[in-house]
Amino acid sequence: MVRIRVLVVDDHRIFAESLAAALAAEPDVDVSAAGSGPAALRCLERAAGENRRYDVLLVDADLGGRPPGGRPAAPGRQGGEEGPADGISLLPGVRSAHPGVRIVVLAERDDPRRAAAALQAGACGWVAKDCSLSRLLTVVRGVLREETHLPPALLTGVLRELTATRRHRTESERLVESLTPREREVLRCMVAGLGRKAVAEHLFLSPHTVRTHMQNVLGKLGVHSTLAAVALARRAGVGPVDLVR
Incomplete structure (x- = not known):
């Protein structure tokens, strides 16, 4: 049996441990968890050095961020390490250092602009954090087949954002030329x-x-x-x- 190595990156300890436990119950999934961007990068480097690379990263979109309203992070969120501003800003570094890893962003809410930014940064999927385990497993297995997964309700908004970004890039390129x-x-x-x-x-x-x-x-x-x-x-x-x- 081919096993899938998954790394959950989320600084909400209760959520990360619960998700990791649920995934670990699958016979073909090996799962670990990291509580911050720097910790995730260390896990990836260590695994690569031991020739047991991760296949999929599940990254919290709001990793290291603050909840709406600017209030301090709720108890249970790990701190003490300086890392990326959010989970999406972690992606380019991961893609550059570990191009074989597939990245899926876990989000508390649908946001076409951030989902488009995640895809441009190297993500293969955007999934609601409250989706079913079967849905998450479908996405995990799908991205390993080079598929891209987005909630249907986000497709139109994401395409609009990507088109606008390309238009702005084309204009910027013309000016630089x-x-x-x-x-x-x-x-x-x-x-x-x-x-x-x-x-x-x-x-x-x-x-x-x-x-x-x-x-x-x-x-x-x-x-x-x-x-x-x-x-x-x-x-x-x-x-x-x-x-x-």
Whole structure:
């Protein structure tokens, strides 16, 4: 029998332990639990080093976050470790370091925008935390067959979000293409978080020249701040400059 190795990542201890116990009752499922993003990454690294990699990650969408209203997390949620802002922000790092792992996001509520963000970050599924065990197992087995699973009620909203994101990305790419090669280098330095003086040192330019380039970049991109320029650059797929020489 081929066994499925599942890692539950949820900082609500009672929920995580209950879900893990329910999954462990299945004859073909081996399950572990992690209470935070950093703990999950350690589990993945340790398992990979021992050649017993996980197949599926079940990640709480609100991992490490606060409940509605900004109140402190309820008792039973583990703290003390600095991790991602939420479960979705954990996904890119997992996909980069462990591309063979399938990720399913567990959510307390349907949210087309966050579900679309999860898919773009590498998730294969979005499932309600109160769904039945049989439904969850269907999704777990489905993503291992390269399927993508979303609640039917979310499909239209998610497609709309993905279409809008693609439209914004296309516009951002067009604006970035209007930059000169030197202006693109400056933009990549901005994406890396370098200030004017650091950009000048990295590109062997005078601070005055860098200031002029930065002003040109903001003008051509149609934005009024470095933060806005960096956000647009990231939408266009512009990465940070390599600072290692």
